[in-house]
Amino acid sequence: MNNKKTIIIAIILLIIMLIPIPIKIKDGGSVEYKAILYEYTKIHRLNENSSTGYEDGWNLEILGIHIAGNTTVWISASKIYPDLFDRNEIIKVGIDNYSQYNNYFEYTDNDTINKIYIIFRDLITNVSSRNDTPENPEELYKVIFFNSDDMLIESNNDISKAIVYVYKKDNKYYVEEPKNGIYQITEEDFNTIKNYAK
Numbered sequence: 001m002n003n004k005k006t007i008i009i010a011i012i013l014l015i016i017m018l019i020p021i022p023i024k025i026k027d028g029g030s031v032e033y034k035a036i037l038y039e040y041t042k043i044h045r046l047n048e049n050s051s052t053g054y055e056d057g058w059n060l061e062i063l064g065i066h067i068a069g070n071t072t073v074w075i076s077a078s079k080i081y082p083d084l085f086d087r088n089e090i091i092k093v094g095i096d097n098y099s100q101y102n103n104y105f106e107y108t109d110n111d112t113i114n115k116i117y118i119i120f121r122d123l124i125t126n127v128s129s130r131n132d133t134p135e136n137p138e139e140l141y142k143v144i145f146f147n148s149d150d151m152l153i154e155s156n157n158d159i160s161k162a163i164v165y166v167y168k169k170d171n172k173y174y175v176e177e178p179k180n181g182i183y184q185i186t187e188e189d190f191n192t193i194k195n196y197a198k
Contacts, residue, residue, distance in 0.1 A: 028054055028135070038062045043071055046135060050127060080125050080181035085145050085162060087117050092146035097197035105197055112196070116143065119192060120164060120175060123183040134176045137167035141193050166193045 020033035020040065028046035032039060039061045047055040050073045057071030093116050094106045107113060134140065145162045165176045166185070173190035175183045 039064075041069075047073055078126065080128060082120050082123050082164070082175075082177055082183070083180050084117075084120060084164070084177070085147050087114075087121075089147040090117065090145045091148070093117075094144040094146065095193065095197040096142040096144070097194075098140055098142070103197075107196065115192065116196065117145075119166075119185065119189045120183075123175060123181070123185070125181045125183045127182040129176050129178055129180055129182050131176075132178050134165050134167050134169070134174070134182075137165075137169050139168040139194075141166045141197055143193065166190060 017036040018038075020035040020038075023032045023034060024030075025032060025041075025045070029044040031042045031044075033041070041059040043057040043059060044054055055071050055073045057069065059069035059071075060067045090113055092106060092108045093113050094104060095116075096104050107116070143164045143166060145164075147162070163178065165178070166189075167174055167176070168190060173185045173187055175185050177183075
């Protein structure tokens, strides 16, 4: 009788140690399945160098020891260029720094417009944007190009030609054109936009 109870208790304990608890990770969509004996992670996390914007894979640890795993970063062979208005169409630039007060600045002089536009003109990437806005930036600026005094006029029925986001994330600097591309830029270019939004 005691042997049977011991076996039953051992089986129950083993089952408890094998039952995983799913935990969502705030990295873009990864999920950890944690049990007492093991931890399995289904990886789907943000990666700015991936053409999909994510890296995918899995990882398995038993008693805290890495057993196996693999991640894939999707790289597109095709190059993506900014799809903005032509410079000669732009008559005004607005920058929103998302602060609570005094958060929007406009520039109509050609010198300033040129300095801002040149940051985006020659960018190239193979990382596509899947979102309307950047995900989890540390610092964010919205740059709006106007081709009419009071409004954005759609060019080829695509209003996104007028909007780009400039942001800092993980000590790197990016430009994201919604539904087009994510481009890495220098800290100097980032600070140029930042200085026009003060």
